Amino acid sequence: MMQLLEQLCLLNGTSGREERVRAFILQRLSGKADVTVDPLGNVLAFVKGRQRAKKTVMFTAHMDEVGFIVTYITDEGYLKFSPVGGVDDKVIVGRAVTVGEEDIPGVIGIKAIHLTDKDESGKVPSVDTLYIDIGAKNKAEAESKVHVGDAAYFISDFKHLGTHKIKAKAIDDRFGCAVMLDMIDQGVDYDCWFCFLVQEEVGLRGAGPAAFRVKPDYAVVLEATTAADVAGVKPEDSVCIQGNGAVVSFMDRSTVYNRTLFQHAFRLAADHGIACQSKTTVAGGNDAGAIHKANGGVYTLTVSLPCRYIHSATSVADVRDMVSCRALAPLLLNAYANDTAL
Numbered sequence: 648m649m650q651l652l653e654q655l656c657l658l659n660g661t662s663g664r665e666e667r668v669r670a671f672i673l674q675r676l677s678g679k680a681d682v683t684v685d686p687l688g689n690v691l692a693f694v695k696g697r698q699r700a701k702k703t704v705m706f707t708a709h710m711d712e713v714g715f716i717v718t719y720i721t722d723e724g725y726l727k728f729s730p731v732g733g734v735d736d737k738v739i740v741g742r743a744v745t746v747g748e749e750d751i752p753g754v755i756g757i758k759a760i761h762l763t764d765k766d767e768s769g770k771v772p773s774v775d776t777l778y779i780d781i782g783a784k785n786k787a788e789a790e791s792k793v794h795v796g797d798a799a800y801f802i803s804d805f806k807h808l809g810t811h812k813i814k815a816k817a818i819d820d821r822f823g824c825a826v827m828l829d830m831i832d833q834g835v836d837y838d839c840w841f842c843f844l845v846q847e848e849v850g851l852r853g854a855g856p857a858a859f860r861v862k863p864d865y866a867v868v869l870e871a872t873t874a875a876d877v878a879g880v881k882p883e884d885s886v887c888i889q890g891n892g893a894v895v896s897f898m899d900r901s902t903v904y905n906r907t908l909f910q911h912a913f914r915l916a917a918d919h920g921i922a923c924q925s926k927t928t929v930a931g932g933n934d935a936g937a938i939h940k941a942n943g944g945v946y947t948l949t950v951s952l953p954c955r956y957i958h959s960a961t962s963v964a965d966v967r968d969m970v971s972c973r974a975l976a977p978l979l980l981n982a983y984a985n986d987t988a989l
Contacts, residue, residue: 648829648973649813649966652805655821659745659800661714661731662849668710668824672843675828680841688845689857696837700984705840705863705945706830706976707854707934708823708870709847712816713958715799717746717779720790724783726753728799729774732848736771738959744779747797753781801960811890811966818962820847822952823869826973835977837984847934851901854934858941865983866947868935869976871964872896872926874953883927887953889964892922892971894951898929901936908948911988915978922971946989950975 660668665688672690676682680692690710713732720726726746742755756779757772779799783789803816827841840861846852858866872894876885887894895912897904909925916923939947952972955963982988 648825648969651828652822652825653815655825656805656815656817658817658821659750659798660711661716661798661800662711662846663731664798665710665845668821669843672710672824672828676831679831685856685860687853687856689853690843691857691860692831692841692843694831694835694839694841696835696839696984698837700837700839702864702984702986703840703862704837704980704983705842705858705861705866706827706980707842707844707857707866707868707938708827709820709844709853709934710824711846711848712800712819712821713848714801715744717793717795717797717799719795720786720793721778722786724781724785724789725756726779726781726789726793726799728777728779731798733958735958736774739774739777740772742960743802744799745802746779746781746799747793749792751781751792753779753799756780803961808963812963813966814961814963816960816962818952818954818964819871819957820869822871822964822969826869826976829973830976836981839980839984844934851932851934851937854937855941858938858945862942863945865988866935866938866945867976867979867983868933868938868947868949869972870933870949870951871954871957871962872931872951873957874955876953877955886926886928886930887924889953889955890967891924891953892916892968893975894924894926894953896926896949896951899926899932899949900930901932902939902947902949904935904948905946907989908946911982912948912950912975912979915982916975919974919978921974922967923975948979950979
């Protein structure tokens with residue numbers, strides 16, 4: 648699955664610009680599923696299992712990543728931009744990016760420190776003071792390469808760190824996509840919908856329409872979540888710990904999860920020797936926020952990968968946690984398909 652994750656992370660696809668990710672996934676699904684692409688761009692794949700399911704189960708992961716969109720081109724040939732999704736201003740300055748369908752290289756620039764006044768010095772610059780420099784000499788040259796509305800993406804390679812870690816952009820949520828594709832490749836015991844969703848990072852916009860179409864009884868959201876297990880953070884604020892396994896949420900900012908499903912997931916993990924942990928902080932949100940309210944209500948659980956430096960150019964994850972998430976997913980499918988979790 649690691650090679651698959653690398654391929655997915657290296658693809659570019661911000662919210663509303665998921666075309667390359669979708670094309671890759673559709674190619675991987677060819678001949679393996681009954682596939683529909685809805686008007687929003689969600690990929691809804693029905694996969695027949697070795698047995699028929701008593702209940703309709705939907706697994707989801709979102710295809711989009713955080714990034715930027717070009718809003719204006721100056722007379723000097725610089726690109727003004729806005730964030731797409733929750734990108735912290737602190738992680739932007741000086742980053743290498745690519746812009747548009749032709750992957751034009753650029754750098755996010757700012758006025759040199761030598762030219763800043765006392766009030767500006769030491770402050771995090773706001774996005775409206777930044778620009779993307781693609782090396783154009785003027786507006787006409789810039790417009791010959793990029794256009795207003797083009798997306799811009801962080802540049803980041805995929806590397807192994809130490810014994811157990813990997814670093815890459817877009818682990819959130821190409822990891823969830825990789826898990827679902829691997830489940831499909833390996834075959835599933837019960838019929839299941841696998842939904843690759845759009846526009847999660849800008850307000851869970853693909854999830855509701857997908858759930859409306861599938862009408863699941865149960866949904867499992869495969870995600871990446873903040874791991875703040877770094878220097879200077881109190882243990883109670885770490886959210887989750889890398890190396891401690893899959894993260895099962897009891898609450899986040901968009902969902903209060905069904906307590907019985909939450910407890911069942913931990914029992915299931917313990918019975919099969921799978922490392923599992925809960926969040927220690929109510930933080931973030933994901934497509935569960937839209938799915939659990941669809942069609943009169945859906946039993947929903949989120950299983951997440953602990954991810955450091957999320958929503959930045961380079962995130963870090965632990966391979967051992969990936970293994971735990973991948974092992975737990977089919978067990979949840981089997982339980983939900985048979986309606987034995989509640």
